[in-house]
Amino acid sequence: QVQLIESGGGLVQAGGSLRLSCAASGHTFNSHTMAWFRQAPGTEREFVAALYWNSGNTYYPDNVKGRFTISRDNTKTAVYLQMNSLKPEDTAVYYCAARYGTITNSKREYDYWGQGTQVTVSS
DSSP, X not given: OOEEEEEOOEEEETTOOEEEEEEEXXXXXXXXXXXXXXXXXXXXXXXXXXXXXXXXXXXXXXXXXTTEEEEEETTXXXXXXXXXXXXXXXXXXXXXXXXXXXXXXXXGGOOEEOOOEEEEEEO
């Protein structure tokens, strides 16, 4: 059974940084894409970053490109999201997700989800 467990959320001032972690277990993640999404109250779940495990290729939407970095640790089967230059509009619950196959930004294509971790950026 696949489990994704996020950690590292919290309260930070605008301009600050946070590093989220996603511990993955229950499966080997070769040929999988690991991704981060976020959801603020009253909004749709939004794609934030993705990484294809085999190649390490990454993909970001324009609103986080240059500020957020997704990375992996093969030995721990973990994925990280380094978030720099945080803005109040980055406030949301952040979710780790996984799917078999290459990168997509569509939340409907992801099969496994974590429980989420809250990130709050104060102005």
